[in-house]
Amino acid sequence: MTSSSKPGTARTVAVIGGGAVGVATASFLLREGFDVVLIERGGLGEGASFGNAGVLAPSSVVPMSMPGTLMKVPGYLLDPLGPLSIRWSYLPTLAPWLARFVRSGTRERVQAQARALKPLLDDSFSAWLPLVRHAGNEVLIQRDGFLAVYRSEADFAGDALGFQLRRDNDIPFEVMRGADLWAFEPSISRDYTVGVLFRQCGHTINPNRLVRTVADAFLRDGGRVVQARALGFAHAGGALQGVQTDAGLIPASAAVVACGAHSRPLAAGLGDDVPLDTERGYHVLIADPETRPLRPILDASAKFVSTPMETGLRMAGTVEFAGLDAPPDWKRAAHLFTLGRRLFPGLAPHHPEARVSRWMGFRPSMPDSLPVIGRASACPAVVYAFGHGHVGLASAARTGMAVADLVAGRPPALDLAPFAPTRF
Numbered sequence: 001m002t003s004s005s006k007p008g009t010a011r012t013v014a015v016i017g018g019g020a021v022g023v024a025t026a027s028f029l030l031r032e033g034f035d036v037v038l039i040e041r042g043g044l045g046e047g048a049s050f051g052n053a054g055v056l057a058p059s060s061v062v063p064m065s066m067p068g069t070l071m072k073v074p075g076y077l078l079d080p081l082g083p084l085s086i087r088w089s090y091l092p093t094l095a096p097w098l099a100r101f102v103r104s105g106t107r108e109r110v111q112a113q114a115r116a117l118k119p120l121l122d123d124s125f126s127a128w129l130p131l132v133r134h135a136g137n138e139v140l141i142q143r144d145g146f147l148a149v150y151r152s153e154a155d156f157a158g159d160a161l162g163f164q165l166r167r168d169n170d171i172p173f174e175v176m177r178g179a180d181l182w183a184f185e186p187s188i189s190r191d192y193t194v195g196v197l198f199r200q201c202g203h204t205i206n207p208n209r210l211v212r213t214v215a216d217a218f219l220r221d222g223g224r225v226v227q228a229r230a231l232g233f234a235h236a237g238g239a240l241q242g243v244q245t246d247a248g249l250i251p252a253s254a255a256v257v258a259c260g261a262h263s264r265p266l267a268a269g270l271g272d273d274v275p276l277d278t279e280r281g282y283h284v285l286i287a288d289p290e291t292r293p294l295r296p297i298l299d300a301s302a303k304f305v306s307t308p309m310e311t312g313l314r315m316a317g318t319v320e321f322a323g324l325d326a327p328p329d330w331k332r333a334a335h336l337f338t339l340g341r342r343l344f345p346g347l348a349p350h351h352p353e354a355r356v357s358r359w360m361g362f363r364p365s366m367p368d369s370l371p372v373i374g375r376a377s378a379c380p381a382v383v384y385a386f387g388h389g390h391v392g393l394a395s396a397a398r399t400g401m402a403v404a405d406l407v408a409g410r411p412p413a414l415d416l417a418p419f420a421p422t423r424f
């Protein structure tokens with residue numbers, strides 16, 4: 001990994017985790033004039049930020065746990081192509097998280113969660129664009145809409161509360177049916193009869209390149225990257241001395257924990273027992289596909305997203321509860337391809353292995369679908385920025401701006417109360 005050093009005596013801030021959230025946060029902190037060191041144990045942008053669906057969607061204010069979600073779970077689990085699977089040996093570990101997940105799905109709570117997510121997601125573009133523009137790669141972000149499609153009016157009606165939440169939060173959408181939908185998006189099967197277009201949404205054509213490009217600009221501007229695993233913090237009397245890593249102590253007077261699904265032990269070391277778990281997700285990507293949609297499509301009946309990427313057609317989704325250590329179950333990726341062919345009849349049934357890639361990653365998931373953004377209990381010089389679940393790419397840059405406010409000692413422009421680490 002390359003690194004460069006910033007001359008001068010600015011206060012040093014250590015950002016732990018080089019995913020979308022960490023890299024965006026490090027970039028905004030550098031703009032504030034801090035000396036910033038980004039600590040990443042692996043490759044930049046190679047965690048959850050590598051293989052997601054790339055969607056930047058203000059429309060994603062709808063939380064994962066909704067009234068009625070629990071009733072759908074048995075059907076999901078029984079269907080081999082269903083959007084959910086649980087490794088049963090993981091259930092005892094997951095049980096407290098699941099209980100909170102179910103409790104957070106009341107009508108009042110989902111309304112509050114959607115309200116909290118709205119400003120984080122609304123600014124997806126205005127927060128990311130200055131970073132990619134500065135990096136000289138604006139083409140990485142495209143604002144060409146996001147289309148949700150349904151196989152039946154009944155499926156569409158089943159999401160009525162989600163659309164009400166969007167209306168309540170002034171998120172515009174247009175409903176199309178039958179021939180209008182097929183003319184608008186010719187690649188999809190005529191079995192899909194209802195479509196909902198969110199014009200203000202968009203996507204990145206390569207999430208990994210987005211993160212790496214912004215990281216390259218961070219390095220060029222004098223930021224530093226250290227390859228190391230953070231183990232804990234050296235602090236006394238509320239002041240931070242540095243981050244303890246497997247490569248020794250990295251001195252810093254402030255730090256940010258942005259380790260995605262792996263953040264829990266670092267927060268626990270600072271007295272915050274946050275209920276962070278992971279919803280593992282998969283993708284299958286077909287290079288040089290026979291057909292591709294004009295914009296990302298959510299198959300809202302089967303619950304996966306197909307995104308036209310610069311590297312091919314990516315079908316991403318599924319939720320698998322199996323923790324951080326279990327090996328991937330590649331059947332989940334194969335199912336995504338089966339579902340993809342159902343959505344895009346023009347996609348060939350078989351592809352040479354050289355044109356297919358598969359991926360599994362760890363969504364950093366909180367039971368109330370809200371991230372953790374706030375100061376650590378035992379050392380306020382450490383700020384948390386993790387737990388963005390299904391919307392971490394879209395909300396990473398806006399999170400970085402809020403964290404920069406906190407570290408600079410300004411009242412954040414975003415109301416951070418709903419994201420407090422101590423809310424549970």
Ligand SMILES: Cc1cc2nc3c(=O)[nH]c(=O)nc-3n(C[C@H](O)[C@H](O)[C@H](O)COP(=O)(O)OP(=O)(O)OC[C@H]3O[C@@H](n4cnc5c(N)ncnc54)[C@H](O)[C@@H]3O)c2cc1C
Pocket residue numbers: 016017018019020021022039040041042043044045046047048049050051052053054055056228229230231258259260261262263280281282283305316317318361362363364385386387388389390391392393394395
């Ligand atoms: C299938 C799928 C589809 C998705 N689709 C979308 C989408 O369309 N739009 C969207 O907005 N979001 C989407 N998401 C969610 C999104 O990918 C995540 O929320 C986001 O990538 C989280 O970013 P992060 O920076 O918090 O975590 P990560 O990208 O996981 O980065 C965390 C980094 O921290 C490093 N790290 C961990 N522990 C340590 C340590 N102790 N020391 C040093 N480094 C450490 C890791 O190596 C990693 O690089 C999707 C997720 C999946 C799985």
